[in-house]
Amino acid sequence: MTGGREMTGARETARPVLCLCGAAVRVGGRTLWSGVDLEVGAGEFVAVLGPNGVGKSTLVKVVLGMQPVAAGEVSVLGGRPGESGSRVGYLPQRRSFDPSLRIRGTDIVRLGLDGDRWGIPRPWGARRARERERVEEVIELVGATACAHRPIGRCSGGEQQRLLIAQALVRRPEILLLDEPLDSLDLPNQSAVAALVGRICHQQGVAVVMVAHDVNPILHHLDRVVYLAEGRAVCGPPSEVVTSATLSRLYRTPVEVLRTGDGRPVVVGHPETPAVQGGPHAIAG
Numbered sequence: 001m002t003g004g005r006e007m008t009g010a011r012e013t014a015r016p017v018l019c020l021c022g023a024a025v026r027v028g029g030r031t032l033w034s035g036v037d038l039e040v041g042a043g044e045f046v047a048v049l050g051p052n053g054v055g056k057s058t059l060v061k062v063v064l065g066m067q068p069v070a071a072g073e074v075s076v077l078g079g080r081p082g083e084s085g086s087r088v089g090y091l092p093q094r095r096s097f098d099p100s101l102r103i104r105g106t107d108i109v110r111l112g113l114d115g116d117r118w119g120i121p122r123p124w125g126a127r128r129a130r131e132r133e134r135v136e137e138v139i140e141l142v143g144a145t146a147c148a149h150r151p152i153g154r155c156s157g158g159e160q161q162r163l164l165i166a167q168a169l170v171r172r173p174e175i176l177l178l179d180e181p182l183d184s185l186d187l188p189n190q191s192a193v194a195a196l197v198g199r200i201c202h203q204q205g206v207a208v209v210m211v212a213h214d215v216n217p218i219l220h221h222l223d224r225v226v227y228l229a230e231g232r233a234v235c236g237p238p239s240e241v242v243t244s245a246t247l248s249r250l251y252r253t254p255v256e257v258l259r260t261g262d263g264r265p266v267v268v269g270h271p272e273t274p275a276v277q278g279g280p281h282a283i284a285g
């Protein structure tokens with residue numbers, strides 16, 4: 001994998017905020033993936049793709065410092081993983097709210113500010129006003145103003161996802177890690193949330209690493225893709241990696257990349273599930 005060296009165009013000089021070099025991870029006595037090289041620049045939008053169980057969430061946890069590497073080097077904002085605090089925002093995989101939950105959207109976003117201050121009384125005065133302003137600002141940024149005062153359990157999946165992205169953004173992170181934020185959204189909402197993340201990334205200069213199941217809704221926003229498969233990774237700009245030849249080789253099944261009328265690539269026949277033969281690293285056939 002040749003990560004940052006393949007960057008093109010205006011972002012070629014982007015300052016790297018995240019580097020993995022020859023990284024490998026072992027869990028439960030087996031190597032999940034190895035030899036992973038990845039460089040992400042400030043303001044870049046990178047997707048991590050691959051079948052279930054291949055180690056996408058584990059890659060995110062490595063960046064968070066929640067999972068150590070067994071080999072190689074990882075640098076996050078010039079330091080070690082887990083040492084950058086609120087400079088790294090994180091939206092974990094699979095969140096759902098009970099429909100009866102009364103807590104409001106604004107409170108969910110505020111938790112992003114207060115989460116590490118449990119038990120400590122909320123600030124008063126100017127600081128409290130500044131925090132309220134920031135919560136409102138970030139809710140507006142994600143387009144959730146209309147639903148933010150509703151109980152979160154009564155917001156739609158797309159609205160909940162926007163509010164959770166706002167929570168991850170509220171402390172102005174330089175890196176945003178989103179683990180399957182499009183999960184269980186319908187197609188229009190997937191497109192809308194993908195466009196929102198693309199805007200946050202490119203306009204606010206936040207580096208985004210998004211784990212995704214389907215590349216299509218995000219493809220034209222991406223600067224880079226990382227495909228994990230069979231214990232290794234292929235990385236590069238979508239124009240180089242998202243091709244019929246590369247994906248068919250990776251997934252060991254015919255995957256076609258077609259062009260829409262306006263020239264956008266669409267991946268057809270993308271495997272939905274990993275193959276059962278050959279153990280956890282096998283790719284759908």
Ligand SMILES: Nc1ncnc2c1ncn2[C@@H]1O[C@H](COP(=O)(O)OP(=O)(O)OP(=O)(O)O)[C@@H](O)[C@H]1O
Pocket residue numbers: 027028032050051052053054055056057058059093280
């Ligand atoms: N701490 C751990 N100990 C043992 N096995 C683990 C540990 N953490 C993860 N695994 C295993 O590693 C594999 C990869 O897990 P991970 O959650 O990273 O996959 P994923 O690619 O995100 O999958 P999905 O698409 O289903 O979310 C899984 O088989 C999982 O059970």
Ligand SMILES: [Mg+2]
Pocket residue numbers: 056057058093179
């Ligand atoms: Mg996962």
